[in-house]
Amino acid sequence: MTKALILGVTGQDGTYLSEFLLKKNYDVFGTFRRTSHKCFERLEEINIFDQVHTIKADLADQGSIQNTIKQSNPDEIYNLAAQSFVGTSFEQPILTSDITGLGTLRVLEAIKQVKDDVKFYQASSSEMFGNYSEMKNEHSPFLPRSPYGVAKVFAHNMVNHYREAYDLFASCGILFNHESPLRGLEFVTRRISYELAQIKFKKKNKIHLGNLRAKRDWGFAGDYVEAMWLMMQQDHPDDYVIATGESHSVEEFLSLATEIAGLGDWHDFVEIDKALLRPTDIEDLVGNSSKASKELGWKPKVNFKQLVKMMVEHDIDYFRHSV
Template structure:
């Protein structure tokens, strides 16, 4: 039996690295698409880099994606690449739209022209719900995005459905709620907090500045969520799935848990600055993943507290190693 081939865009990101590990463990040949730049960052995939095929390509360039598809003949494509930071999308709305919205169309169209039998996964997001119209949010909840990133993701979600229905493609979207890990970028609030705790423990700073402490999110472990991605493409029929824990926690709770893991009182170190407030805030996101439980047999394995404590320990170990 021939070894299955998967193409992963955004392979150098948090989700890309966990998904690549999962696919390698399942016997796939993994082709990772990355943007060519003067400073390549392969830190998250360094430990598996010798087992991957890495190809330069860009969601802004359909020709580069067609070249990769024709060269490696993947059976599955996972589109994880995007301008994925909400705050940045307010400052760079056009670039966010080009990459996060139109980039999905370019990749779907490349697949349609090269081999429409390829199974396609689109990384959708809970940010599409934005000003949530119902609680909890399911696959039937209307979208109300509150950032250029959320708007672009809604476009990517609907163009995936459009290609599925127009061309009979096996194209599925995972509406993933916030998912974190020690590999999360420092610009995201979870990692910003856990890294700050590590800096304080190591004597490198004495505070962390945040925005809205009352914002509530459904936070899970990224390693769990990539398994749901893979499961979607193993189904006979394509569909869309909410992937979430079904629990909500505030940024304040995140601080309490992270600082508590280091036996620190968070209120002594956390400062609030309006500069970090979004122009349009998303206050409450909590997902109903019952369809994923029922159809995919998927369930999260790591609790919120375990996740935050794992991230704090990893960041303390990281900074301690650097100071040696």
């Protein structure tokens, strides 16, 4: 039985990836950092918590990472652990750099020392790219505009270095924004779907949002974890952009979500909060995943409208049953 170690198993991507790998009869190990029961709520929501071997680990602790690899003895390692919210990275740049950037280096060094024949996947990010309009591919320059983006560039470059210098099987998936009903409430798409459901059931009367003009290439997280796995099945490691090829603004997401929720005009309950605006932001991010399509045979299955509908209906259903 193939064994996989997912660093950061309790997040959105870790949960969907666990589900995907379990269906392929993998033995799944996953790390977590927090000790509260709520930490595992995503795994519990889709009824797979009991099927995942959870290990407490910390990307800030080299010994912890090495022990985790020894304990799980995996064939594949997926590094999804990070301080992953861009907004928080402005408030906590040192923590973000330590976990998201140096944490990846610690994992690479642990692999080199403990199990250098393992296949390694690194979650790179579209936030590594800058504020320029053309579609981004694997050759586009990195010009990050947040501490999170800077940390991800460092991690990405380190993966490339270890691949070339030490012949590790190490691939990076440069994933553009990917959402789902399991997305954290700090992210704007989930905040919109969740708070619209609250408004629908009279639990709230206003939604506070930041930059409605920002455009992102939004896909479904469940589709994107398949791309991660496909990278690990190749004969040689490489880097791939994973995206839908379409960008939509926050306002488009909000308008469609409001329509699906049956709430009329969003202007009636949305207020712009300047505190939610970032010091520097990227206005438009859209990716070209033609390389992944050609070499991995990967294409997104869920389109933008289906994604918004999925998220809104999930949160409405949640509040309907909790009233």
